Amino acid sequence: MRTTRAGTISPDDRKVHVTQTVSTIFQFRAIDWGMEICELHVALPPVDRPTTLALYRLNATVPVDISTLSFNVRPPRVAKLDNIVPGQHSLDWHRKLSCAMDDVLVFELGCSEDELSGRCDIEWWQAHNMTAPGQYFTTLYEIC
Template sequence: MSSERIPHDEHIALLHNGENGSQDFDEEYLHHPAASKRQRPAWYRPEGRSSTLTWVLALIVIVAATDGIALLYMSRIMNTVYADLSTDELDFANPYHGLDTLYGSGKIKSSKIDPIQNIPRDVAQVFPDRPKELAPVGEHDLFNKVFGTLSPHEKHLSVSPNVHTIAQVRALDYGMEECSLVIQLPGSGDRIEGNEPFRFNQLSVFDVYRLDAPKPLDVRKLSYSTKPPVKERVASLTLKGGEENLVTTFPCPWGTLHTFEVVCGEDSDCLVDIWSSQNTTYGIYMYQHQTI
């Protein structure tokens, strides 16, 4: 049986033609429209993902920087334009210019002036058994639809073993610079305004201390732990209802502040609880007496 043999050179030619044909086919396939549609998107390829991540991070940085600048700007506005400036550090203006020279000359004779009643600018309670509890503020405030929140002209004197009362008074009038501190309680026949009861233990003994407070009190921050330090004890006394009980007398140059604390005397189970009103002045206050 005879067979034809393909020359060796022809085998080589066919192999070369096959390789060349395969390469040509691959190139044509890659450029074919169908093949382009099957390619991965740019963002999915490694180099595309790196570029997209860079832009996202840059955008985040820009937004964060913008927010930070805006917050700093708003903080500056709140600390300058809308700052809650206190007047406590300002000097108390002198409305009596020239009066020292006028009365010191001896050419002017002063008129007779009766003692002036001076109501404390602040009266508040602190609690030794709850040293961080803030003093009550606006206990009798009420809301009116027409006028809004109303604060009645009332002061509260409340003293017991676990309650102290702090009162601060400013002496204002020129030439009325001798002061007397008093505590007044209603008598048995006196009418008590309002709904608050009057409570009083007649056997009570009270101690009154002067506090070292040259600046106005901030009642909103006042507590037993933040109250001014004690300077001296000025009186220890029992109180009588229906009359003014003198606590102490002291010089009070105009414009000066005087702060007192009323507490139970040692070993005394004391109790007093009374509110003043628009028409009655119960509790603690002082008189200014003429000195020129």
């Protein structure tokens, strides 16, 4: 775990993986008093074959326990924020969300229900020293 201007990041390098049976959970805690608006960025590198991903907000008010995290015990989905479609160019999707100091915000990136079965398979490594898409500001967890 390490602290940066963007927050505490753990671990430094992490594979993001999404298939029909695997999704990625990420979470962060709002730590700035009086901000009340958080902005979530999902930066994706270019991909060879477009894939439709879905970004969900999960119902969690405390950090997810990664030692027991699985598909069956993940927090329930509260809302679908958007479909995200990476393509031949880098993508920087972002959305502003209301948040209070010390709020825990938890999200799931998975295959969209609109994606044809078997066509959703994407992965990339998030590295702390990258400045291009693929950089991350949150903690990522892969669940099966």
